[in-house]
Amino acid sequence: MEKSILFQAFIFLSAAVLLVPLAKKWGLGSVLGYLIAGIVIGPALFGFIGDNTHDIMHFAEFGVVMMLFVIGLELEPSLLWRMRKAILGMGGVQVMVTGLFIALVTMQFNFSWQESFAIGFTLALSSTAIVLQTLQEKGLMKTSAGQSAFSVLLFQDIAVIPMLALFPLLATLPVDVDPEAHSTNLIENLSAWAQTAIVVAAIVSVILAGRYIIPPIFRLVASSRIRELFTAVALLVVIAISVLMSLVGLSPALGTFLAGVVLANSEYRHELESDIEPFKGLLLGLFFIAVGASIDFNLLLQKPVLILGIVAGLIALKSLVLWVIGKVFKLKTDQNMLFAVSLSQMGEFGFVLFTFSNKNGILDQGTVDILIAVTAISMALAPIMFLIHEKFVQPRIGTKMVVEEKEHDHIDESNPVIVAGFGHFGNTVGRFLKAHGVGTTFLDIDSDRVDLLRKMGFKVYYGDASRADLLKAAGAEKAKLIIIALDSPEKRMEIVEVVKKHFPNLRILARATNRVDAYDLMNAGIMNIYRETLDASLRMGVDAMHFLGFRKYAAKRAARTFFEHDEKYLKYLSSLKLNSSEYISTAKKYIEELESLIQSDMHNESLHGADEGWSEEGLIKEFGSAKIEKKD
Amino acid sequence: MRSRILVLFAHPAFEKSRVHRELVKKVKHLAGVTFHDLYEEYPELDINVSKEQQLLLEHDIIVFQHPFYWYSAPAMIKQWMDLVLEHGWAYGKDGNALQGKQLLSVISAGGPREVYSATGRNRYTVHEFLRPFEQTALLCKMNYLPPFVIHGTHKMELHEMKQAALQYEGLLLAFHHGLLSQQELAQVDYLNDLNPIPQALKD
């Protein structure tokens, strides 16, 4: 079979497109969908892909790098600082204890202590990709279990660096010299001091670049207004950092994570996030497919008891350690359960580290094959474990999972108005209300803005206003109005849906970008819609008429009439929309709509012959004799 | 047949009002009364003429309720008259839309009743100041009723305002149920003098 790149892409994409939606529909989650897709197209079933899965996985690991970048973007430095205890404490204890534990057990099976160490610490790692993707998908990232899991994963990712550095010291077997294997790492031949200095320099340069070099570049590119260039820069940033990190022997994922954190405060954060997001998603998907495809079913069939036994034993041991750590760090039972389950699988670094150990003469090929199979299988089981936990374990624990407001501000006011979005639109409304002493709670996800406005004495809170729990914390149950003033139409619709569902008594006032947006809001049942350009453009029209010699009051009243007419016609058009089933291309629809609008303007008498009461033509006709001169 | 009453209420600073606050409380939800808050409906004096005309057609008694400002009504009432009472509709050869309806002014004034007289500080009676309304009614072929005037608002206590409001309510009820004869109405200077109106409702 010809395996061109396009053909492979075709196989991967079709498997994903077919299986992932099905998996999601059946409540299995996307990760399991990808894994199943991988198994289906892998050597075990159809064999569309086979020998090259490891190459693919290597390539797709870049998805993990991007994921950490995106996660970094969502984490501000201050937040990361606040998490330092969890990262070092929970993460450190987890890696050390689990690693030593597994090593001890391994030694019972006639492995040398060197082998046992390598095996133990490699198996102590969990899968950042699977865990974070699953937690995010289930909306569990903000729970204390999610935060703890994240902290541990972060520490594990850091721990890989010393492991890569120390494992070669454990070598007992003859090393097969592969000159190309390390050709990417430039500094390993230098002295330890020089290495440390260069590593530190690399990290500092990433931070400095994030602060002082990247933002101006973005500004420059943004001013060029070429959309894809922005995407290119975003990708360039991620790739450049990865290259730099690999050069100095650091993990690219960590480097980009760091860059993400540094950029979390920049104004381009949302742009970056939305640019990287699709690549991240696709590559992660590819990564999961590759994991699925790499499961060695032959080996599994040859030694089912051994492999499944190891998998079961490891999962049990790892979750036990996690459970104890959770207890020590005072996680509530339900959270601790989730924490223990979520990190019980092996991680993708296992593939790297086992291969590395084999090349460096620590572990023999047979052991490595089995361990890689164990790792892959445990990763494939992870989503299933999540599922079992969610469906059967968690409902039995009693206490329902509460999303905790750790990282969001605690809001205890009960103001009558909530303003979501303190951008250009929201701040005008907000300032106006505040100036009149109306108690207003503001929500915004731009932390810079939040900080600035807080300094100026505004009550602005940081958080995503489409989250029901945050809205509740903001007093949505007691408030009378919510003013949805964010600039993203999608986000606005999200908030509308959430408010309608959870706070039906809260009256919604929504900003709309344009007609199309207004239709959507209307169809969602929103009565109070404010098109952001309507008033300003009409005011402009009034001034235009004034400069042409019209009386201001006449122009103003004409604008008012026009405004009402336009609003009414919008309602009419939106009702047509609901009824017609045909769907024409948007551009065409827009033109047709414009035509019908203009026609209705022309035929609407009241737009021209308004204010009859002030015209005296009739009077003159009835009582007078003067000739009426038509003004031009 | 019951009379339908349209109260055209105009107060540019209702939130500061003392007298009209009490009056409005009483009549806003009264059966047979359509309470129409003009400043609330048209905050930019952007009166919807056809809607107003339609409302007029649907009612028999039209009430202008407002504070007395500069011996007249707040600007809204004037704007309303200028725009709604169109030639050929409200007046003129073909303007018969309002024919036979009643027009009533319900006003509150800072000055006490006695200063509104030839010898008083304001030199003219309220009737005289209200001539433009009276004549407008006439031109529109309507019947202009004696006004309901609450005087001396600056010195009024809350209970007095409440009493006036009660009287106003009784008056509108009486109108709604057709309890007031033309002779009775012709005898009084102000409708306030129809005394005591709440009793009239009893029979």
Ligand SMILES: Cc1cc2nc3c(=O)[nH]c(=O)nc-3n(C[C@H](O)[C@H](O)[C@H](O)COP(=O)(O)O)c2cc1C
């Ligand atoms: C702008 C303005 C003009 C007024 N002009 C008069 C007036 O000409 N004669 C008068 O007796 N009272 C006048 N007043 C007093 C108001 O009529 C009086 O305060 C009002 O009727 C009280 O009603 P309220 O409490 O509902 O506002 C005037 C008040 C204002 C604010």
